[in-house]
Amino acid sequence: MRQRLLSGAVYALSSAIGVTAFLAPFFGPGVQEASSQLAGATTAPLLLTALVGLCFLALLFEAQGTMLGAKSVALLGILVAINASLRFAEVAFPGPGGFSPIFLLIILAGYCFGGPFGFLIGAMTILISGVITGGVGPWLPYQMFAAGWVGLSTALVRPCARALRVEGRGGEVVLLAIFGGLWGFAYGAIMNLWFWPWSAGAAAYYWQAGISAAETFQRYLAFYMLTSFIWDALAALGNIALIALFGAPVLRALERFHDRFIFVYRAEQGGR
Amino acid sequence: MHPLAWVCWLAGVLVALSALRNPLHLGLALLCIATVHAAHPPADRRLPAISPLRIALALTIFSALFNALSARFGATVLLRVPGEIPLLSGPITLEALVFGALNGLTLAGLVVAFGVAQGALPTSALIGLIPRAFYPLAVVSAIAITFVPTTLRHASQIREAQLIRGHQIRRLRDWLPLLMPLLVGGLEQAFQLAEAIAARGFASGGRADLSLPLRAALVGALALLLSGWLLALAWGQVVAGQLLMLAGGSVLIGLLWRAGRRAPRTRYQQIRWGGADSAVLIGAIVVIGAILLPLPAIDRAALTYYPYPALQPPPFDPLLGFATLGLAWPATVRAASAR
Numbered sequence: 001m002r003q004r005l006l007s008g009a010v011y012a013l014s015s016a017i018g019v020t021a022f023l024a025p026f027f028g029p030g031v032q033e034a035s036s037q038l039a040g041a042t043t044a045p046l047l048l049t050a051l052v053g054l055c056f057l058a059l060l061f062e063a064q065g066t067m068l069g070a071k072s073v074a075l076l077g078i079l080v081a082i083n084a085s086l087r088f089a090e091v092a093f094p095g096p097g098g099f100s101p102i103f104l105l106i107i108l109a110g111y112c113f114g115g116p117f118g119f120l121i122g123a124m125t126i127l128i129s130g131v132i133t134g135g136v137g138p139w140l141p142y143q144m145f146a147a148g149w150v151g152l153s154t155a156l157v158r159p160c161a162r163a164l165r166v167e168g169r170g171g172e173v174v175l176l177a178i179f180g181g182l183w184g185f186a187y188g189a190i191m192n193l194w195f196w197p198w199s200a201g202a203a204a205y206y207w208q209a210g211i212s213a214a215e216t217f218q219r220y221l222a223f224y225m226l227t228s229f230i231w232d233a234l235a236a237l238g239n240i241a242l243i244a245l246f247g248a249p250v251l252r253a254l255e256r257f258h259d260r261f262i263f264v265y266r267a268e269q270g271g272r
Numbered sequence: 273m274h275p276l277a278w279v280c281w282l283a284g285v286l287v288a289l290s291a292l293r294n295p296l297h298l299g300l301a302l303l304c305i306a307t308v309h310a311a312h313p314p315a316d317r318r319l320p321a322i323s324p325l326r327i328a329l330a331l332t333i334f335s336a337l338f339n340a341l342s343a344r345f346g347a348t349v350l351l352r353v354p355g356e357i358p359l360l361s362g363p364i365t366l367e368a369l370v371f372g373a374l375n376g377l378t379l380a381g382l383v384v385a386f387g388v389a390q391g392a393l394p395t396s397a398l399i400g401l402i403p404r405a406f407y408p409l410a411v412v413s414a415i416a417i418t419f420v421p422t423t424l425r426h427a428s429q430i431r432e433a434q435l436i437r438g439h440q441i442r443r444l445r446d447w448l449p450l451l452m453p454l455l456v457g458g459l460e461q462a463f464q465l466a467e468a469i470a471a472r473g474f475a476s477g478g479r480a481d482l483s484l485p486l487r488a489a490l491v492g493a494l495a496l497l498l499s500g501w502l503l504a505l506a507w508g509q510v511v512a513g514q515l516l517m518l519a520g521g522s523v524l525i526g527l528l529w530r531a532g533r534r535a536p537r538t539r540y541q542q543i544r545w546g547g548a549d550s551a552v553l554i555g556a557i558v559v560i561g562a563i564l565l566p567l568p569a570i571d572r573a574a575l576t577y578y579p580y581p582a583l584q585p586p587p588f589d590p591l592l593g594f595a596t597l598g599l600a601w602p603a604t605v606r607a608a609s610a611r
Contacts, residue, residue: 006491009491010490010494013497014494017501020498020502020505021501049286050521054497054524058493058524060406061405061528070467070474071462073415073469074463074465075462075466077413077415077462078416078419078458078459078462079458079462080412081416081422081458082454084416085427088420120412124409127413128416128420131390136387137382137383138286138382241444242444249452250452253452253456253459257459
């Protein structure tokens with residue numbers, strides 16, 4: 001029980017640090033002062049990267065702790081290889097807008113094998129696909145964190161499926177498709193925050209030090225609608241289409257292998 | 273070069289490109305990165321990746337155009353977009369073009385630098401950089417990188433088999449007969465792989481879950497980080513907040529180091545740290561120190577450059593420029609080893 005509470009605390013604190021790191025420029029006076037120099041000689045982005053990196057390591061360490069066996073490692077390795085191949089194909093033959101096929105497996109594998117597994121498959125997919133496509137850079141911890149959150153948050157879907165009594169039925173895929181659609185927008189909105197606070201432009205679309213939270217949200221919404229909405233809408237539609245078309249057979253396959261992979265040895269009664 | 277020397281060099285590049293906006297000093301840093309790129313071809317054959325120089329050029333042009341179309345500041349108007357189109361209508365200025373180009377060049381430099389390091393290091397060295405505390409994920413990375421070519425080959429075979437059966441891919445739904453055999457085949461392969469690595473003693477030391485004290489310490493470290501972060505940024509208590517963050521970060525790194533000691537490590541081939549690696553390390557330290565430390569001999573104004581409202585010649589600090597040359601050390605290391 002204590003282990004579960006502490007484990008929950010690790011996930012909660014890491015996510016809280018990640019969220020505050022992404023939103024920090026809007027609330028921190030030190031970062032506001034630095035950003036008022038319009039991204040000149042500032043160490044604020046470096047500090048943010050270090051903080052996100054540290055808390056991401058903690059989250060990775062915690063998620064890894066649940067899967068130290070050979071079966072889990074092999075399963076994760078192969079699924080990451082398949083997903084990284086999909087991303088490689090996406091880079092070589094880009095789809096419309098922000099369409100990406102990698103979130104299909106992240107969401108379905110997280111739903112089937114649990115939130116921590118989903119976190120690992122999301123984060124490791126971005127890492128491995130970055131290595132094979134040459135996309136490694138300082139933005140990688142943010143991408144890994146955001147993709148990991150996609151997988152981690154699938155833990156919220158199963159209780160909803162149970163409450164709606166669609167678990168194991170067609171409605172389960174509909175629920176997952178909606179979930180994938182929402183993350184299509186959320187992923188892009190989160191990644192924009194990596195650069196938006198330090199960008200400069202027309203006052204109606206960019207952030208300035210000293211404005212209120214409501215004004216910040218309004219400007220970000222305006223910027224997002226004009227620059228990213230269509231791109232992320234295609235990503236969301238892509239997620240919905242992939243899960244709607246492939247979700248049921250992929251889930252059946254994953255659940256069949258879940259029973260083969262996740263089993264425990266129990267000693268017989270009488271010590272035999 | 274030792275992989276850790278590359279990590280130090282990348283840290284220097286990261287600090288330099290994050291802080292430098294002066295086009296002269298930024299140009300010097302980019303010249304150093306380009307020199308290293310020319311001196312270090314890829315170490316081994318991997319899957320073909322997009323050329324970092326091509327990406328760099330595309331990023332610079334896109335960033336310059338995007339900023340010119342979205343920012344309406346600057347005294348030198350090049351042309352005006354008529355009408356009332358949101359974000360697009362209005363004057364396009366030379367200053368906005370230059371500001372966007374500087375941002376694009378920074379991003380391009382990061383892409384090229386990371387591409388150089390990644391290309392110069394063999395995959396085994398990249399995986400070897402993963403800390404010991406994360407050894408299961410290092411095994412996962414090794415499996416994934418090894419199986420990506422196999423997966424692509426398998427996908428190609430499935431595609432050929434489906435073509436022979438008359439299967440045509442016209443809509444999204446038509447990809448299902450490709451995806452399912454690939455997935456099921458991969459999962460079967462994972463099962464066999466699990467048996468193979470278990471037979472070789474992987475995780476044979478018993479299930480080593482995180483202990484209660486270790487987890488509690490992890491929670492404590494994260495709590496210190498979060499409270500320090502909030503103190504420094506939301507409540508303006510910068511010194512206290514940074515001390516708490518430093519304490520939390522130190523505890524976290526100490527925990528990971530302690531956890532890593534439980535994973536014994538053997539090496540097939542030892543990569544030794546040499547004099548050349550020390551030179552690269554010193555070069556990176558000099559760059560980082562010159563940029564981050566408030567040294568009186570360096571003009572801090574030379575770090576930044578603001579093209580608005582009108583373009584003016586940027587300043588140049590010779591000492592800062594000399595320190596920036598520390599980023600070129602990996603190229604000289606390569607030249608010396610070639611002789």
